Amino acid sequence: MAEENYQKIVDYILANQDKFYRLAYSYLHNKENSLDAVQNAVYQALSHYQDLRHIQKVNTWFYRILVHESLEIIRKNKRETLSWDDLPEESYEETGFLQSESLYEEVNHLEEPLQSIIKLHYYEGFTLKEISLILELNENTVKSKLYRGLEMLKKKLKGEVAYGF
Amino acid sequence: MDFDKAREEYEMIPIPKELSMRVDKAIKDAQNNRKQIDIKKERKIMKKVTKTVAAAAAVVLLGTTIGVNTSEAFAEDIYNAPIIGSFAELVTFRSYSISNEDVLINVDIPALQDIEADNEGLPAEVNKEILAKCEAYIEGAQELAKGYHEAFIATGGTEKEWIDHNITATVDYDVLSQNDEYLSFVVYGWLSYPSFYEERSYYTWDMNKKEIITLEDILGEDYINIANESIKTQIAAYGSGTDNPFFSPDMGGFTTIDEETPFYVNEKGNPVICFAKYEIAPGSMGEVQFEIEK
CATH class of the missing domain: 3.90.640.20 (Heat-shock cognate protein, ATPase)
Incomplete structure (x- = not known):
C-alpha cells in the first residue's frame, strides 16, 4: 500500500540519517554542503517516492539519490567558484609525499565512480550488484572499476612509502 | 590494504546537531510541494469536465442507444464520444463523480458499440471486462485515499490541511486510432497522489472480424x-x-x-x-x- 510505503521511507530516513550525512561528508568535506546534500536527497526522495516500486529496495534507491545530490553539489561548486578545493587532483599528490596520507584520504581523492564504488562497498557494505543499481552502471563495469580503484590505491600507497625514503 | 581502519576513520565523521532539523525540514517541504502538484492536476480535470459537458450535449442530436444503469446514487450521464468509424464506436457508458471525505473521483467508463455485432453479444464481453477493470480501479483508489487520509490525521495533520491536499482520481479513455479495419483505444486510471497508482489497458477491435485482436x-x-x-x-x-x-x-x-x-x-x-x-x-x-x- 502506498501510504504504508511513504511512512516506511520516512522511518528509514529518520533511522539512517547519520549514515547519509557521513557519506555526503566524505564527498564534500564541509558541514554546510553535507547538510544541504542530505536535505536535498530527502526532499527528492519523498517527492518522487512513487518511483520506488518495492519497499525492500529503499536502501539502494535512497543511496542513488544521495550520491547524485552529493555529486551535484560538487559540480555546482565547481561552476560557481574556483577555490583551493577545486584545484586538480595532482596538487594533492604533490603534497602527498610530505605527509603520509591514510587509505581513507586516498579513497577521497579517487576519481568518480571509483571513489563511490569503494565507499559504498567497504564503508556501507553494499554488494556489487547493489552498487550497480545505486550508480546505474552495469555490474561488470562496477567490478572492473572496483579493481582499477584498488590498483590505483595500492600504487599511491606504495608510492608514498618510496617518497618517504 | 586495511579498509577496516579506513572505515573506522569514516565512521568518526562527527554528526552535527542540525542534521535532524534539516531532515525534518525536507520531510515537511516535500509534503507542501505535493499540495501544489495536486492543484495543477485539478486544473487539468476542470478542463476535461468542460469537454464532457460539450459532449453530453451531442447525445441529444445523435440519439445513441445503449443500456445504462441509472440506479447509481451519483449523477450519471451518457453521451457520444467524438465521432468515429462506421462500424464500431466507443461511447461513454458511465460518467459520474464520486466525492467523499477522502477523494474526488471523476469517472468516464467507455463501452464499445459495434453496430452489427451488438446482437451477437461480443462487445458485451469486452464491455463487461472494461467495466470490471474500472470498478476495481475505483475501489482501489478509494481504499488508497482512505488509508492515506487516516495516516495523515494520525500523524498530526488537520482535516483542513487534508482538504487542501485535494486528492483526485480519474478514470478515462482515449481513442488511439480508427479506420475501416481497426479501432484502438486505451482505458486508464490515475490517482493524483500517490501517483504510481496508474493503470492502462489497451484494446483493438477488428471491425471485420468483430473481435478484440x-x-x-x-x-x-x-x-x-x-x-x-x-x-x-x-x-x-x-x-x-x-x-x-x-x-x-x-x-x-x-x-x-x-x-x-x-x-x-x-x-x-x-x-x-x-x-x-x-x-x-x-x-x-x-x-x-x-x-x-x-
Whole structure:
C-alpha cells in the first residue's frame, strides 16, 4: 500500500540519517554542503517516492539519490567558484609525499565512480550488484572499476612509502 | 590494504546537531510541494469536465442507444464520444463523480458499440471486462485515499490541511486510432497522489472480424520473434553500454514479449507495443512504446 510505503521511507530516513550525512561528508568535506546534500536527497526522495516500486529496495534507491545530490553539489561548486578545493587532483599528490596520507584520504581523492564504488562497498557494505543499481552502471563495469580503484590505491600507497625514503 | 581502519576513520565523521532539523525540514517541504502538484492536476480535470459537458450535449442530436444503469446514487450521464468509424464506436457508458471525505473521483467508463455485432453479444464481453477493470480501479483508489487520509490525521495533520491536499482520481479513455479495419483505444486510471497508482489497458477491435485482436492476429504465427527482434533493434539504437538508457536484460530489462504484452494499432496499421513506466527502463522515460513494422 502506498501510504504504508511513504511512512516506511520516512522511518528509514529518520533511522539512517547519520549514515547519509557521513557519506555526503566524505564527498564534500564541509558541514554546510553535507547538510544541504542530505536535505536535498530527502526532499527528492519523498517527492518522487512513487518511483520506488518495492519497499525492500529503499536502501539502494535512497543511496542513488544521495550520491547524485552529493555529486551535484560538487559540480555546482565547481561552476560557481574556483577555490583551493577545486584545484586538480595532482596538487594533492604533490603534497602527498610530505605527509603520509591514510587509505581513507586516498579513497577521497579517487576519481568518480571509483571513489563511490569503494565507499559504498567497504564503508556501507553494499554488494556489487547493489552498487550497480545505486550508480546505474552495469555490474561488470562496477567490478572492473572496483579493481582499477584498488590498483590505483595500492600504487599511491606504495608510492608514498618510496617518497618517504 | 586495511579498509577496516579506513572505515573506522569514516565512521568518526562527527554528526552535527542540525542534521535532524534539516531532515525534518525536507520531510515537511516535500509534503507542501505535493499540495501544489495536486492543484495543477485539478486544473487539468476542470478542463476535461468542460469537454464532457460539450459532449453530453451531442447525445441529444445523435440519439445513441445503449443500456445504462441509472440506479447509481451519483449523477450519471451518457453521451457520444467524438465521432468515429462506421462500424464500431466507443461511447461513454458511465460518467459520474464520486466525492467523499477522502477523494474526488471523476469517472468516464467507455463501452464499445459495434453496430452489427451488438446482437451477437461480443462487445458485451469486452464491455463487461472494461467495466470490471474500472470498478476495481475505483475501489482501489478509494481504499488508497482512505488509508492515506487516516495516516495523515494520525500523524498530526488537520482535516483542513487534508482538504487542501485535494486528492483526485480519474478514470478515462482515449481513442488511439480508427479506420475501416481497426479501432484502438486505451482505458486508464490515475490517482493524483500517490501517483504510481496508474493503470492502462489497451484494446483493438477488428471491425471485420468483430473481435478484440491479439498480436498474433496482426503479426502472424511468428509474432513473438518478429516483435522481439524489432524491439531489440530499437533499444540498441539508443546507444551501447552505459549510454543506453534501458535496463539490461539481467537487470530486469527487456527479454521477450508474450501473448499478454499490451499493444495498440496505430494509424498506419502497425502494432505499437507498450511497456509500463519502470517496466524495462527508468521511470524518467515514462511508458515506452515500440512500433513494429508489419
